[in-house]
Amino acid sequence: MRPAIPLTGVPFPISEYERRQNNVVTAVATAGLDAIVVTAHGHLKYLSGYDGNGGYFAPFPLILIPGRAPIFVVREYDEQAVRSYSCIDEIVTYTHQPDFGRVCADVLRRLGLQNKLVGFELGCWNLAPADVRAVQDQLPDLKITDVTRLVSSLSAVKGKLELACMRDAVRFTDLAIRTFQKSLRPGITEIEMAAALAAAVQNDPSNAAGDIELAPVTILFGERVKLPHAPATHHPLSNNEPAFLEVGASKHGYTVGMVRCAVLGKHPETESLHKLAEEVIAALVSSIRPGATPADVHAAGQEVLKRSGRKGVFRQRTGYQTGINWTERGDLSLEPDVNESLTAGMTLHMPNILCSESGYLFGAGAHVLVTDRGAELLSEIPSTLYRA
Template sequence: MTQPDARLEITPDEYRQRRERLCLLLQAQGLDAVCVFAPVRVAYLSGFFFSATERPIALIVTASGEVAALLPRLEVSHYELQGPGGTLLEVYAEYPGGGSGRHPMRHLQDLLTRLGLQDRRVAADVDGYEHRWGYRGPALSEVLGRPVPSALALIDDLRAVKSSAEIALMREACRWGDHAHRLMQDGLHVGAQELLVSHAASLQATEDLLGTLGGRYVPKSREGMPANAMFIRGANTAHPHGLHQAGPVQRGDVLVTGAYGIIGGYESELERTMIVGDPGPDVARYFGAMLTAQQVAFGALRPGRTCAEVEADVRRFIRDELGMDGLVRHHTGHAFGLEGHEHPFLDLDDHSVIVPGMVFSVEPGLYVPDVAGFRHSDTVVVTATGNERLSLYPRDLASLTVPVPG
């Protein structure tokens, strides 16, 4: 059981257990090592959270349990604060070479040679560092002169089933996402500006979080706040990922909101459809249809089923019972944790088997062109017998109607 004054982050022992599980998978696949480039996967396996730039970073885990890392010089002290002890480091001066005349990927080749892996079977999550912030460089397969097997699924399948510690962090994140949403809803009124209300609520929720959690809260990022809320409004909500727009909130607006917390690097997800003033009959009908579809999804999500079966149940209900299949724009949900979207997906073509410990968003939406969108999203963890909703914000129309005086 977590101590009341414990820091809200994954422990070094759990990171070690993750690497041990990965080693067993490597052995079972006949692989000698895996080279991990994606920042979130590096963090998942090592506890090293960093701001990804054009400078390549790679973590190597061998089948025998050795850990090594390719780092730019500016990240060495940062890694030593967060990463596992005993890591073999290969440090380069700068990208693209800092005057050395050698690309960082050639330093990675040196590191693999130091590990005795130059002629062994090395897999990778992706074939080389991702092209961000102007980065250019050779693929790992080019550096090694041979094909590189993919190990993406080995790592991401581990990530799909959350530990009790991960679920506890996400539960706490949900608490603060709910709080940020409440502050935002309390600040809504006719004439309010989207960005001002959203940022004011996010800032206040963050201040409350820091005051409540104190030293237990451990930032894992250089950007953003740990508690956030936002909304879009009007016909703009008919676009599932509509951007902010200028202008005030008006009577009759439909709002689609989003709120989340981030605790120990783990996210929550909460979305609600809200109405400014009394909803008309059409708005109430679409809201009710969306709410019932989400309830069908809750009932369909349980261990032993596949993601595709859950989606099929929801789509069948929307098509056959609601007659609104033409208003669907996306699948029912997705897993998440360290990232806002993770594998697997509640989608007709994802046949992953659902098991206890998986965490999903549940968010079937209906989008009426030139009118509005209608979507709730909740954070849900799969249990032994069904699922549990971790985001506890009200879902009913009355609770989500913004009163308008007069």
């Protein structure tokens, strides 16, 4: 029986996690593998409920093998948290980082995998080459193969419970954007704006349970709009300056991010850039449908940019899959030469941030659900430039 510790547990029914685990095990068998060792924190949360926070010390592998229940290998210090926040019953612990390779290898050996073909998430965060080597040193006949995309490809398609979380989250993303827009005034600082957004989400009556929170926010004013991913500071907004916002509300780890920008007064350079970004977004959204590839979507945006004649304004990928832990390495990316077909149920964030000739990073974005008919915009706030 699980310990009765207040405010712990998993956000979804156990049957939902079993559905996800079964899908992974089926994919493992289809790929001709004998097991998978999952270590990416987003994937651990997707499959077990536990977010992997204790795994900063060393990996917390979740081992899935056809025909038996999963096994979690975790640090002894974090065992109680894993039991309280996950749906996994069988947990094996190690105490110190040097113990990891031996303990993980012992579990794989007990499962009869010491000379089998096992998938590791070699391209994801939270697994270092030294960790893989430590296991391989213990099991020299173990055949390791890369399965970076296996869990991501399954989690990309959202179930009903996941979509419900994302629809709840986007309402608060929109609330944060509206708060940003109505709070724009001369003298307000980036930090004051960030505090206003956080307060709006925390104090909204429909968030009484406190299960909606803001992911890290990017707020930049004036010349600081030239900085990618910079933290908010005490820098104030002045008349005739641009303001940049990237924000996302999250429920149970499902984040719906959005880029929305504004100008206080007039600022011709960024206004022109934003107009082009809006045209690109319209082309991107129109190109999304089941069967299209990330390369197709990327190409649709590039065609608009090519017609504009503005060279060098595009400096990043077109977008990426979203859901639990939207910064996970190995997630589907909307880039050239990525030819995996889009599927109904996928959610994608396309932050179309362009770079002006003098270095302003400005634009807008779309967060969409792929449907049988095309793309459904999740936000109710249009991608047009807000003028204060």
